Amino acid sequence: MAYVSIADKDHEQHMHDPQSFITKYIWSQDHKVIAIQYALVAIFVGLIAMGLSVMMRLQLGFPEWATFITPEEYYQYVTMHGMIMVIYLLTALFLGGFGNYLIPLQLGARDMVFPYMNMLSFWVYLLSVIVLLISFFIPDGPTGAGWTLYPPQAISEGTPGDGGGIVFMLASLSLFIVAFTMGGLNYVTTVLQARTRGMTLMRMPLSIWGIFVATILGLLAFPALLVAAIMMLLDRVIGTSFFMPAMLTLGETSEFSGGSPILFQHLFWFFGHPEVYIVALPAFGMVSDVLATHARKNIFGYRMMVWAIVGIGALSFVVWAHHMYVSGMNPYFGFFFATTTLIIAVPTALKVYNWVLTLWKGDLRLTVPMLFAIGFIFTFTHGGLTGLFLGNVTVDLPLSDTYFVVGHFHMVMGVSPVLVLFAAIYHWYPKITGRMFNNTLGTIHFWFTLLGTYAIYLPMHYIGFLGVPRRYYANGTMDIVDESVQLQNAGMSVAAIIVALTQLIFLFNMIWSLKYGKKAPGNPWGGTTLEWQTPQTPAAHGNWGENLPEVHRWAYDFSVPGAEKDFTPQNEPASDGVPVGRDHGVNH
Amino acid sequence: MSQDSTISSELSHADGMKGFVKDWSSDKQTFHVPWGKAMMWIFLLSDTFIFTCFLTGYLNVRASTRVEWPNPSEVFALSFGGDPIPLILIAIMTFILITSSGTMAMAVNMGYRKDRAKTASLMLITAAFGAMFVGMQAFEWTKLIIDEGVRPWSNPFGAPQFGAIFFMITGFHGMHVSIGVIYLVVVAMKVLRGDYEKRGYEIVEITGLYWHFVDLVWVFIFAFFYLW
Ligand code: HEM
Numbered sequence: 001m002a003y004v005s006i007a008d009k010d011h012e013q014h015m016h017d018p019q020s021f022i023t024k025y026i027w028s029q030d031h032k033v034i035a036i037q038y039a040l041v042a043i044f045v046g047l048i049a050m051g052l053s054v055m056m057r058l059q060l061g062f063p064e065w066a067t068f069i070t071p072e073e074y075y076q077y078v079t080m081h082g083m084i085m086v087i088y089l090l091t092a093l094f095l096g097g098f099g100n101y102l103i104p105l106q107l108g109a110r111d112m113v114f115p116y117m118n119m120l121s122f123w124v125y126l127l128s129v130i131v132l133l134i135s136f137f138i139p140d141g142p143t144g145a146g147w148t149l150y151p152p153q154a155i156s157e158g159t160p161g162d163g164g165g166i167v168f169m170l171a172s173l174s175l176f177i178v179a180f181t182m183g184g185l186n187y188v189t190t191v192l193q194a195r196t197r198g199m200t201l202m203r204m205p206l207s208i209w210g211i212f213v214a215t216i217l218g219l220l221a222f223p224a225l226l227v228a229a230i231m232m233l234l235d236r237v238i239g240t241s242f243f244m245p246a247m248l249t250l251g252e253t254s255e256f257s258g259g260s261p262i263l264f265q266h267l268f269w270f271f272g273h274p275e276v277y278i279v280a281l282p283a284f285g286m287v288s289d290v291l292a293t294h295a296r297k298n299i300f301g302y303r304m305m306v307w308a309i310v311g312i313g314a315l316s317f318v319v320w321a322h323h324m325y326v327s328g329m330n331p332y333f334g335f336f337f338a339t340t341t342l343i344i345a346v347p348t349a350l351k352v353y354n355w356v357l358t359l360w361k362g363d364l365r366l367t368v369p370m371l372f373a374i375g376f377i378f379t380f381t382h383g384g385l386t387g388l389f390l391g392n393v394t395v396d397l398p399l400s401d402t403y404f405v406v407g408h409f410h411m412v413m414g415v416s417p418v419l420v421l422f423a424a425i426y427h428w429y430p431k432i433t434g435r436m437f438n439n440t441l442g443t444i445h446f447w448f449t450l451l452g453t454y455a456i457y458l459p460m461h462y463i464g465f466l467g468v469p470r471r472y473y474a475n476g477t478m479d480i481v482d483e484s485v486q487l488q489n490a491g492m493s494v495a496a497i498i499v500a501l502t503q504l505i506f507l508f509n510m511i512w513s514l515k516y517g518k519k520a521p522g523n524p525w526g527g528t529t530l531e532w533q534t535p536q537t538p539a540a541h542g543n544w545g546e547n548l549p550e551v552h553r554w555a556y557d558f559s560v561p562g563a564e565k566d567f568t569p570q571n572e573p574a575s576d577g578v579p580v581g582r583d584h585g586v587n588h
Numbered sequence: 589m590s591q592d593s594t595i596s597s598e599l600s601h602a603d604g605m606k607g608f609v610k611d612w613s614s615d616k617q618t619f620h621v622p623w624g625k626a627m628m629w630i631f632l633l634s635d636t637f638i639f640t641c642f643l644t645g646y647l648n649v650r651a652s653t654r655v656e657w658p659n660p661s662e663v664f665a666l667s668f669g670g671d672p673i674p675l676i677l678i679a680i681m682t683f684i685l686i687t688s689s690g691t692m693a694m695a696v697n698m699g700y701r702k703d704r705a706k707t708a709s710l711m712l713i714t715a716a717f718g719a720m721f722v723g724m725q726a727f728e729w730t731k732l733i734i735d736e737g738v739r740p741w742s743n744p745f746g747a748p749q750f751g752a753i754f755f756m757i758t759g760f761h762g763m764h765v766s767i768g769v770i771y772l773v774v775v776a777m778k779v780l781r782g783d784y785e786k787r788g789y790e791i792v793e794i795t796g797l798y799w800h801f802v803d804l805v806w807v808f809i810f811a812f813f814y815l816w
């Protein structure tokens with residue numbers, strides 16, 4: 001086994017401990033520090049995006065009062081809110097944050113395979129965030145083209161923020177893709193090549209499976225966005241006509257001619273749909289681990305869960321045009337994409353069943369992370385069901401671009417991943433910081449967030465049926481819209497403000513507990529996976545002390561009959577008289 | 589140590605389909621290659637998607653344009669005193685790039701034989717071929733822009749997208765070649781200094797992977813752009 005020596009040697013190369021504050025916390029190459037850096041920046045921009053959503057809700061709920069928001073600004077808020085939430089918060093926090101933290105720890109590695117590149121990944125991400133934020137301060141402000149950035153509108157004169165916001169947006173996205181690629185190559189290679197002894201692929205915790213497949217999706221989907229961004233930049237800056245047809249703007253013919261806006265839509269959604277799963281798959285994986293741990297039961301159907309993740313990932317590349325039913329495409333295309341879209345529902349539904357069956361007759365501990373995880377099952381099922389409607393061409397045609405769609409995607413890819421993020425943050429907080437969070441504040445945070453979510457998004461489905469269009473300023477006061485909508489809008493806005501304020505409780509809890517929380521034991525939840533078995537908490541540089549852990553069983557040996565404890569860590573040898581539970585690794 | 593051997597023997601004694609599955613799901617490493625090489629493969633897969641998107645964009649533009657597409661054998665012709673010879677420059681460029689793949693392969697071979705001087709010089713020769721390619725591309729661009737008046741937004745021969753997509757794709761590829769040249773020179777210097785004596789010479793092969801990839805992409809660009 002000559003390859004082992006290469007791997008072990010590589011490990012030693014970078015295991016010299018950093019000394020000064022700067023190398024330890026700022027220019028750090030330690031995956032745990034990089035994870036925290038990623039997470040803090042992502043949460044920071046996430047708060048900005050939340051602030052923007054509050055501004056939008058104020059406008060929609062109280063149009064007579066909130067006159068300080070102009071229609072142009074409203075568009076800019078919509079755009080920046082959507083883009084930041086999807087890319088700079090969710091993608092960055094799931095992969096840059098939790099990917100970085102969990103991959104080496106759950107696989108028993110000392111770090112990522114190329115820590116220096118991993119560090120660069122974070123700094124380029126930070127740069128992309130800075131470029132994005134600069135666009136708030138240029139004269140015309142950020143772009144108001146909608147997060148989908150459809151041409152010709154995105155680069156035409158007269159679109160809000162046409163003074164250069166779109167250039168900053170495209171530049172920032174390109175930088176983000178570079179950052180993601182550097183990190184993503186590391187994550188995939190680490191999962192494939194740097195697992196500890198005994199950690200076979202089929203013994204990996206589902207968190208890792210989700211992150212792993214999502215990263216592969218990212219590496220294959222972001223290229224399409226990069227190409228679209230480059231082509232649009234050329235259209236805007238040099239004056240090519242890739243996406244721009246000849247048109248009349250503001251009474252004059254533009255100098256563009258012959259480009260294809262539909263080409264952009266294809267490129268964008270070839271990225272955009274897998275992007276949904278780039279944030280969903282890590283969420284699926286992490287929620288599985290949280291549910292199993294706090295239900296003290298093995299995950300139901302581990303193998304099925306793995307194949308469902310892989311299958312969803314593969315299918316997600318052949319459904320993109322379900323976002324383009326109204327673009328005037330050939331009906332046979334619509335038929336094809338509707339079919340593939342509905343097929344994805346099969347593995348997805350399977351996962352939901354398995355989560356529920358994992359809870360079935362479990363020894364449920366309703367801790368804060370568990371509450372959020374269960375909340376996720378509700379919101380995700382809800383959003384998934386409305387997705388089935390929208391996946392059908394004939395149903396989508398009248399509903400497209402209404403608030404039904406806004407309600408749908410917030411349930412399925414807004415709130416659901418965010419609930420998992422909260423579950424994950426609470427779940428791993430003791431390991432990351434070495435402190436326990438405050439349980440009462442966490443519980444309050446959960447109930448307000450979950451119920452508030454329904455108060456915001458359920459009515460959106462109804463006003464969508466009434467035909468209220470998406471991306472409209474003061475949409476409850478338009479003539480085409482029923483008067484009752486304004487009342488609903490006001491209600492949703494109040495709920496949104498309450499939910500936003502609730503997040504301050506979360507922030508307070510996280511910061512306060514850092515200093516005043518109870519000291520956390522190394523394995524507070526009785527977890528089986530390796531990160532709970534580190535010699536120090538928080539894990540020290542190099543994670544494992546002298547020797548790497550060795551894995552002897554799958555990740556879900558909870559409540560094994562005949563065992564002393566109700567959990568058996570993955571690195572506990574079978575020879576200690578502990579029966580190996582159902583192992584899906586080498587023994588079968 | 590006894591633990592190790594039980595696990596590894598469990599893993600290695602299986603044949604056929606079962607053995608295949610076990611190899612793939614084995615502990616520690618899925619592919620028995622160094623980390624850097626695995627990572628380069630994954631990167632190239634991602635990069636393939638970038639070029640595929642570019643070329644798909646090109647196909648789309650070409651299929652949907654309503655103005656005539658310029659005839660490549662006329663646009664890319666070059667005359668040395670006499671009648672213009674179609675595609676002559678591009679034929680030479682392609683030949684150079686393919687030759688450089690050959691010298692690269694020889695460098696990899698020499699690397700595994702630990703012949704430092706030969707490895708480094710073959711890599712530098714490869715880099716020189718690469719630089720020549722970029723130089724000739726610069727010449728071609730200059731000729732198109734200055735002599736023929738081709739611009740990204742218009743050109744005298746037909747569809748305005750011709751210039752746009754041509755400069756974008758060959759520019760993006762040329763950037764890859766330029767990066768490859770720098771990469772080759774850096775690694776060659778390190779080879780010469782003896783930096784890899786202990787770690788082994790996989791890095792030469794990894795650099796080679798990148799280089800061959802860039803060549804392969806060129807073959808596609810060549811076929812799509814110049815021959816069609
Ligand atoms: C505090 C919770 C949130 C509230 C109150 C909220 C509210 C809104 C509102 C009012 C809009 C504009 C709808 C329109 O005018 O068409 C919107 C759009 C959007 N939101 Fe959220 N949102 C929240 C969280 C999220 C999250 C977590 C995501 C992450 C995926 C997200 C993603 C989006 C996207 C992609 C758009 C579409 C932007 C566009 O049309 O260009 N939102 N949101």
Ligand SMILES: [Cu+2]
Nearest residue numbers: 273276322323
């Ligand atoms: Cu989709």
